[in-house]
Amino acid sequence: MTAAQKHSGAPDHGAAPMAGTGIFGLLAEFQTVPQLMAAAEKVRDAGYTHWDSHTPFPVHGLSDAMGLKPTRLPYVVLAGGLTGGTVGLAMQWWMNAIDYPLIISGKPLFSIPANIPVMFELTVLCAAIGAFLGMLVMNGLPALYHPLLTNDRFRRATADRFFISIEADDPKFDAERTAGFLRSLGSSAVEEVRG
Amino acid sequence: MKTAIPDPTVDDPRVRPELILGGNDFTTVTDKVAGLVERPRPPRAWYVAFAVSLALTGVLVAMIGYLVFTGVGVWGLNNPVGWGFDITNFVFWVGIGHAGTLISAILFLFRQKWRTSINRFAEAMTIFAVVCAGLFPAIHVGRIWLAWWLFPLPNQQQVWPNFRSPLLWDVFAVSSYMFVSLMFWYMGMIPDLATLRDRAKTKVRQIVYGIFSLGWRGSNRQWHRYERAYLLLAALATPLVVSVHSVVSFDFAASQLPGWHTTVFPPYFVAGAIFSGFAMVMMLIIPARQYFGLKDIVTMRHLDNMSKIILATGSMVGFAYAIEFFMAWYSGNPYEMFTFLNRALGPYSWAYWIMVSCNVLTPQLFWFKKLRGSIPVLFVASILINVGMWFERFVIIVTSLSRDFLPGSWLSYTPTYVEILTFAGSFGLFFTLFLLFVRYLPMVAMAEVKSVMPQAHLEEGVHKGLGDYWGDMPQQHGEQGGHHRGGKS
Numbered sequence: 001m002t003a004a005q006k007h008s009g010a011p012d013h014g015a016a017p018m019a020g021t022g023i024f025g026l027l028a029e030f031q032t033v034p035q036l037m038a039a040a041e042k043v044r045d046a047g048y049t050h051w052d053s054h055t056p057f058p059v060h061g062l063s064d065a066m067g068l069k070p071t072r073l074p075y076v077v078l079a080g081g082l083t084g085g086t087v088g089l090a091m092q093w094w095m096n097a098i099d100y101p102l103i104i105s106g107k108p109l110f111s112i113p114a115n116i117p118v119m120f121e122l123t124v125l126c127a128a129i130g131a132f133l134g135m136l137v138m139n140g141l142p143a144l145y146h147p148l149l150t151n152d153r154f155r156r157a158t159a160d161r162f163f164i165s166i167e168a169d170d171p172k173f174d175a176e177r178t179a180g181f182l183r184s185l186g187s188s189a190v191e192e193v194r195g
Numbered sequence: 196m197k198t199a200i201p202d203p204t205v206d207d208p209r210v211r212p213e214l215i216l217g218g219n220d221f222t223t224v225t226d227k228v229a230g231l232v233e234r235p236r237p238p239r240a241w242y243v244a245f246a247v248s249l250a251l252t253g254v255l256v257a258m259i260g261y262l263v264f265t266g267v268g269v270w271g272l273n274n275p276v277g278w279g280f281d282i283t284n285f286v287f288w289v290g291i292g293h294a295g296t297l298i299s300a301i302l303f304l305f306r307q308k309w310r311t312s313i314n315r316f317a318e319a320m321t322i323f324a325v326v327c328a329g330l331f332p333a334i335h336v337g338r339i340w341l342a343w344w345l346f347p348l349p350n351q352q353q354v355w356p357n358f359r360s361p362l363l364w365d366v367f368a369v370s371s372y373m374f375v376s377l378m379f380w381y382m383g384m385i386p387d388l389a390t391l392r393d394r395a396k397t398k399v400r401q402i403v404y405g406i407f408s409l410g411w412r413g414s415n416r417q418w419h420r421y422e423r424a425y426l427l428l429a430a431l432a433t434p435l436v437v438s439v440h441s442v443v444s445f446d447f448a449a450s451q452l453p454g455w456h457t458t459v460f461p462p463y464f465v466a467g468a469i470f471s472g473f474a475m476v477m478m479l480i481i482p483a484r485q486y487f488g489l490k491d492i493v494t495m496r497h498l499d500n501m502s503k504i505i506l507a508t509g510s511m512v513g514f515a516y517a518i519e520f521f522m523a524w525y526s527g528n529p530y531e532m533f534t535f536l537n538r539a540l541g542p543y544s545w546a547y548w549i550m551v552s553c554n555v556l557t558p559q560l561f562w563f564k565k566l567r568g569s570i571p572v573l574f575v576a577s578i579l580i581n582v583g584m585w586f587e588r589f590v591i592i593v594t595s596l597s598r599d600f601l602p603g604s605w606l607s608y609t610p611t612y613v614e615i616l617t618f619a620g621s622f623g624l625f626f627t628l629f630l631l632f633v634r635y636l637p638m639v640a641m642a643e644v645k646s647v648m649p650q651a652h653l654e655e656g657v658h659k660g661l662g663d664y665w666g667d668m669p670q671q672h673g674e675q676g677g678h679h680r681g682g683k684s
Contacts, residue, residue, distance in 0.1 A: 034653050040415075053415040056221060056390070057646040061653065063419045071420045077427050095347060095355035104359045117364040117442055124435045125371040128428055132378040135424035136409065139417045143410030155393035157413045158386065159229075160221035165414075 024147035024195025025050075025167035026178055027154060028187035033059055036162040039185035040065040043164060046181065050170035054154070054163040073134050080130025081123045088122030089115055147195040154193075165193070214309050214647050217491030221645050224492070228387075228639045229394055231487050237634055238486060245630045251623020258617040259334055267337050269613045276596045276608035281335035282446075284618050286464075286588040288328035288625075289369065289443055291581075292376070293436055293465070294472020295321025299379060300432035303425075309500055311643035312492045315387075316483070317476045318380040319638070323628040324475070325373045327621045332365070334617075361445035368442040375435055379428050382421075385411050387637040440468045447591065454534040454595035457522060463515035470508035470554070471584035473501050477577035481570060483633065492639055498573055502561040505580065509558030512587075516555065530600055538594045542607060546586050547594070553583020 030036040033055075040053050044067040053062055089112075096102050097109035107114070136142065148154050148165060157163050164187070166178055175192070182190045215224070262269055272279050295317040302310040333342045345366045347356055356363050388408035395401035411417065441461035448460040477498065484493040523531040538547045557579045560566045567573070598605045632638065645651055 033651060037653055054413045055415060055418065056225075056413060057386070057642040057651060058418040058422050059415070059646075059651065062415050066415055068416065068419050071423050073420050073423045074427065077424075077431075091347065092358040096358050100353065100355045102355075102357055102359075104357060107359070114359045117361075117438070117445075118358055118367045120438060121364075121367040121371040121435070121442075124431050124438075125374060128375045128378055128431050128435075131424045131427045131431070132382055135382070135420050138420050141409045141411065141417075144406075146410055146412060148412055149410070158390040158393045158411070159225040 022195055023168045023175065024193040025165055025170075025173070026175070026182060027148065027151055027191050027193050028164045028166075028182040028185070029153060029156075029189040029191075030162040030164070030186065031188055033162065035186050036164070037062060037065050039164055039182075039187065042185055043166065046172070048166055048170050048172055050167040050173075052165050054148070054157040054165065056156075056158050056160060056162075059162075071138065073131065073138060076134035076138075077127050077130045080134075081127035084126025085119055085123035087126075088119040092118060147193050151191065151193050153189060153191060168195070213649065214312065214494070214496070215492055215644060216494050219491055219648070220650060221648070224644055224648070225390060225394075225641055227488065227492070228637050228641050228644075229391055231633070232391060232635060232637060233394065233396070233400075240486060241630060241634065244626065248623045248626035248630060251620050252627050253620075253623075254616050255620025255624055258613050258620055259330075261613060262334060262617070263339050267335070269611060271609050271611045271614060273606050273608060275599060275604055275606050276593060278335075278592050278596060279608050280589075280610050280614035280618055281331045283585065283588040283592055284621060285328050285331035285335075286443055286592075287471070287585045288324045288331070288621065289372075290440065290464075290468035290471045290584060290588075291475045292321040292324035292328065292372070292472060293440060293468035294476050295319070295324070296372075296376060296379075296432050296436040297469050297472065298476070299383070300429040300436065303429045304433060307500075308647045309497055311640055311647050312494070312497055313476065313480060313501075313639075314643070315380075315383065315640040316480060316638050317472075318376065318383065319629065319632045319636070320472075320476060320479060321376050322373075322380055323625050323632075324472075325369065325376060326628065327625050329369060329373065330621065330624075332369075361442065361449045364442045365446055368439045372435060372439045375428070375432055379432055382425065382428065383640055383643070384636065385409060386413060386421075386642040387640060389413065390641055391637065437465055440464045447595075452595050452599055453528070453530040454519075454538070454591065457519065459515055459518055459522070463512070463519075466508050466511040466515065467554075467584060467587060470505060470512055470558075471581060473505045473508065474577040474580035474584070477501055477505070477573055478581065479629065481574045481577070483638070487633070487638070489639065492644060495568060498570075499564075499567050502567045502573060502576075505577075506558045506561040509554060509561075509580070513551075513555035516551065534595060534598070537598055538590060541594065541598065543590060543594050543597075546590050550583050550586040550590050553579045554587060557583065 028039070030039060036053060036055070036059070040062060043051055044065065053059075053066060055062065092115045093110050101109050103109070148157075153161075154163060164182065164185075166173060166182070168175075172178075179190050179192075219227070270279065270281070272281075295314075298310050298317040299314045299321075303314075332345075333339065336342050336345075344350060345356065345363070385408055388404050389411035392401060392404035392408045395404055441464065444460035444464035447455035448457060450456060480493055481498070484490050520535050523535040526532075538544070557576050560572060560576055593608050597607050
């Protein structure tokens with residue numbers, strides 16, 4: 001806890017939320033993983049939908065505790081890989097057999113084995129691009145602004161604290177009652193975040 | 196946390212030793228790693244090292260400039276020996292890179308959690324090594340301004356490259372490898388860049404780290420997809436890294452030259468690449484953990500594990516050397532037999548025996564636990580292995596080219612000062628990039644390290660006890676929740 005005190009006195013980076021007209025939601029801080037995990041289950045069971053947990057590292061089991069569905073990202077990766085493989089093979093066929101036929105050692109103009117390496121590399125490359133960009137786009141990144149990032153306490157979400165945020169546009173959200181609910185889950189601090 | 200096992204290299208199968216020592220928690224890990232980047236000034240040693248590296252990079256630029264303005268005649272290449280230092284350096288640097296991907300992707304798939312302390316470091320090494328590697332094929336083509344002909348881009352001659360050529364496969368393999376490694380490295384760094392953004396005390400740092408962390412908020416909905424993407428990237432990088440050095444070996448194996456035309460080349464090259472790369476990681480991390488106070492995070496256990504991998508891959512390489520000789524004899528092909536006898540006894544035998552003593556004998560030291568625990572032994576051995584692996588490529592390339600089928604076409608090869616300085620300069624480039632990395636970027640994957648600490652789990656005992664090492668939760672967090680095994684780690 002000493003570290004917490006040390007840190008909370010630290011920097012002020014224009015914390016006043018100036019742009020906000022309304023409330024983005026509520027932010028509840030937790031000290032440990034088990035507390036967060038237990039709280040996430042309760043928030044899930046209470047029927048909230050527009051909410052999230054924020055942790056400095058991926059906490060295993062938290063997705064289940066939050067009731068998240070498996071991501072569809074693998075399909076993006078599969079699509080990337082199929083595109084890369086198809087384009088890779090078609091490119092070699094068109095370039096070496098159609099547009100500029102190259103006779104090498106009397107071999108056929110087009111044959112699969114000689115074209116495997118390039119096709120393979122392009123499959124992997126495009127699948128990897130799919131994984132990287134797919135992850136960013138599905139996660140709404142890059143995002144140059146987010147209301148949570150204006151909260152000073154939230155700066156520790158990337159270091160050593162755990163948070164649950166419930167957004168104001170959640171149908172079940174009620175500033176008073178939700179704040180009370182979060183406090184009852186053992187949160188060490190519940191704050192309003194302006195949006 | 197209470198009782199840190201004094202010697203973390205002892206594996207008691209009943210107790211999982213802790214990966215991070217010294218009673219660290221999330222706060223201290225963050226402070227330690229981020230603190231290295233945040234301090235106003237690096238140690239004096241950093242400036243000295245940076246000045247030397249930058250000067251060597253200057254030498255590299257000057258030598259390349261001389262080469263471009265004069266022509267490849269400034270190198271010692273001749274008619275049978277058309278590849279010398281250039282391709283030796285290329286294969287050497289690409290090989291170095293492979294350990295980074297092995298640590299970041301293959302050990303990830305094998306769930307070797309200790310990798311989290313060193314993977315960022317090793318991945319950075321990969322990127323910089325591939326940068327150095329890519330340089331050599333580009334400058335060895337002669338008319339460097341036409342190097343873009345390597346790629347299938349429309350050009351004024353309306354000619355496409357020959358996709359049956361292993362050299363073209365290499366272009367695709369190495370450039371794909373570069374891009375995928377870069378994405379993997381950067382993606383792994385996003386959460387840590389966000390940490391630096393959130394700790395930033397100055398406007399400049401806040402803006403720069405803010406831009407590069409892309410607005411990461413550590414949200415579990417983000418982590419959920421992030422982890423899936425990370426797993427998929429690891430699964431993609433694994434066959435990729437094996438393919439890259441296999442394709443590099445095709446540059447040789449698909450030719451007809453004695454000593455090159457062998458089927459053992461792909462696995463032999465991949466093992467050698469991992470071997471040399473681990474030696475390079477070792478060589479870099481030993482001073483880094485010392486100077487940057489990271490001994491609790493990069494523990495003796497890490498060095499011990501790495502030296503075991505070096506021993507295994509080094510022995511594979513030694514086995515491949517033996518198999519080459521056996522196959523040359525067993526083939527009954529006089530040219531093959533001659534080539535190998537010539538390697539061991541001919542004019543380049545000094546290089547051959549440097550290779551054997553560094554690559555086959557040095558790693559055998561690591562059979563002994565005492566030697567695996569000695570920092571000076573590890574450091575010297577890792578340097579020797581790097582020397583040996585460079586000579587391996589030199590031996591393969593130069594001995595085969597200088598004496599092929601007809602004695603009438605034999606010629607020996609001696610590098611000029613330009614080649615030697617270019618090689619030295621590539622180390623300058625490598626270390627310049629590396630020093631910038633340790634100065635401005637988090638050199639330990641903080642988020643990943645935190646996730647393997649005992650506090651990251653629902654129950655503290657899970658990690659240490661008899662329980663599942665992977666730290667998946669016992670089914671106790673909700674009725675519906677528990678059935679799905681935390682999955683993707």
